Structure formats: structure tokens, C-alpha cells
Amino acid sequence: MSTLPKIEPADATEPTAEVLAEVKKALGSVPNMAKTMANSPALVRGWLALSGALGGGVLPAPVRERLALATAEYNRCEYCLSAHTFIGSKVAKLDPDEIERARHADSADAHVAALLALSDTIARGRGTIDGAALSSARAAGVTDAEIAEVVGNLALNILTNYFNILADTDNEFPVVAPHEA
Incomplete structure (x- = not known):
């Protein structure tokens, strides 16, 4: 409740x-x-x-959905995992393998994988990352605009994750539980 x-x-x-x-x-x-x-x-x-x-930024909806899935998995937010699995599948047209990979901050697409790895590194470091992580993202073709928007999406997703965890929001989506820690 x-x-x-x-x-x-x-x-x-x-x-x-x-x-x-x-x-x-x-x-x-x-x-x-x-x-x-x-x-x-x-x-x-x-x-x-x-x-x-x-x-309205440079990151398309399927990438934003993957970022949301990775952050929800990291923060163990069942509501957001459920919502973004549903939206990722039905709206962004992500296949089940890509949805599962996103939950592990990975993608079959090397550029998307670099964005997810960057977001995951930022989240785990609470905003602090080493130069190697940023260099790796840039070497994979990640632009400055994408780096900035990864941070913006991370902030948005942390907001909704923390809110839904605290509020224990009633889940109207097909339930997707976080993986075991």
C-alpha cells in the first residue's frame, strides 16, 4: 500500500x-x-x-528507455522497471533481449552500450568518474551533448526511482521485479 x-x-x-x-x-x-x-x-x-x-534532446526515446531501465535496476525500483519495460516494449519497440541487456547497463549497439556504461559509472560514483570512463565514452562516439543528457536522464530517473520507492506507488503495469542483488 x-x-x-x-x-x-x-x-x-x-x-x-x-x-x-x-x-x-x-x-x-x-x-x-x-x-x-x-x-x-x-x-x-x-x-x-x-x-x-x-x-526534445539528442537522445532518442529507445535510448532514454534503456537508460531508465538501467537506473531502475540499479536502484531496485520495481515500479519504474515495470513502467519502462512496458514503455520500452510497446512504445520504443525494444526487443526483450535489449530490455534485459539494458537492465545490466549493456546493449548490442556499441554506441548505446557506451551511453549505458557512462550512466552506470556516474550513478555508482555518485557523479564522480575517472578520466578513463569519459575517454572510453568519447572513443565510442559519445558526444558532449549526449554526455550532458545522460546526466539529465540519470537525474530524472533517480527522481522517479526514489519517489516511487519511498511512496510505494501502486503499480498498474505488468510487474517486473529487480534482479536479485
């Missing part, structure tokens, strides 16, 4: 109703995470703004 109440759009008052309408307009539906985040309309707006901005 969730540790924070879920606010249904039909029951919401302003400004919560307005922000949930923004979520529905942006996503086509209002996931339980947004309903739970709606305890703070400012948080929902921040999540939507960062997600929308990164959606």
Missing part, C-alpha cells in the same frame, strides 16, 4: 486538478506515479518539464 495518497483527477482541486490535466495532455493518461506525485503539484510540474525537455 502506498505511503502517500493517490489523488484521482476527478477528486482533485486546484492547482492539483490543473497539473493532472497537464499530465493527461502530455501522456494521454495519468499514471499512478503522477497521481501520487500530485501531493505536490510543483513536483509533478518539475518532472513533466524535465522529461519534456529531455524528450
Whole structure:
């Protein structure tokens, strides 16, 4: 059971109703995470703004979904693993092997693998990485814009992972459990 109440759009008052309408307009539906985040309309707006901005960046949706899967696995967030496995499969059209590889910060695509390795290194180092990791990413063709957006996606994914773990958000997606540690 969730540790924070879920606010249904039909029951919401302003400004919560307005922000949930923004979520529905942006996503086509209002996931339980947004309903739970709606305890703070400012948080929902921040999540939507960062997600929308990164959606217009250089990293395409299938890469962003892989980054989300790797971070959710690392942080052991069942809600985000479930959501991004579903979105990765149905929307980004990732095959099951690529979804599984992403959970291990890997990809059959060398460039995507370099992005995932970089994100994983940043997460595990809490922002600190050595020059060799950055050189390795650049040698694989990772651009400065991609490096910056990896950090942005990592921040977005840590936000949603930590929120959903703390809130114990009710999972409306087919359940995907983290691998055993």
C-alpha cells in the first residue's frame, strides 16, 4: 500500500486538478506515479518539464528507455522497471533481449552500450568518474551533448526511482521485479 495518497483527477482541486490535466495532455493518461506525485503539484510540474525537455534532446526515446531501465535496476525500483519495460516494449519497440541487456547497463549497439556504461559509472560514483570512463565514452562516439543528457536522464530517473520507492506507488503495469542483488 502506498505511503502517500493517490489523488484521482476527478477528486482533485486546484492547482492539483490543473497539473493532472497537464499530465493527461502530455501522456494521454495519468499514471499512478503522477497521481501520487500530485501531493505536490510543483513536483509533478518539475518532472513533466524535465522529461519534456529531455524528450526534445539528442537522445532518442529507445535510448532514454534503456537508460531508465538501467537506473531502475540499479536502484531496485520495481515500479519504474515495470513502467519502462512496458514503455520500452510497446512504445520504443525494444526487443526483450535489449530490455534485459539494458537492465545490466549493456546493449548490442556499441554506441548505446557506451551511453549505458557512462550512466552506470556516474550513478555508482555518485557523479564522480575517472578520466578513463569519459575517454572510453568519447572513443565510442559519445558526444558532449549526449554526455550532458545522460546526466539529465540519470537525474530524472533517480527522481522517479526514489519517489516511487519511498511512496510505494501502486503499480498498474505488468510487474517486473529487480534482479536479485
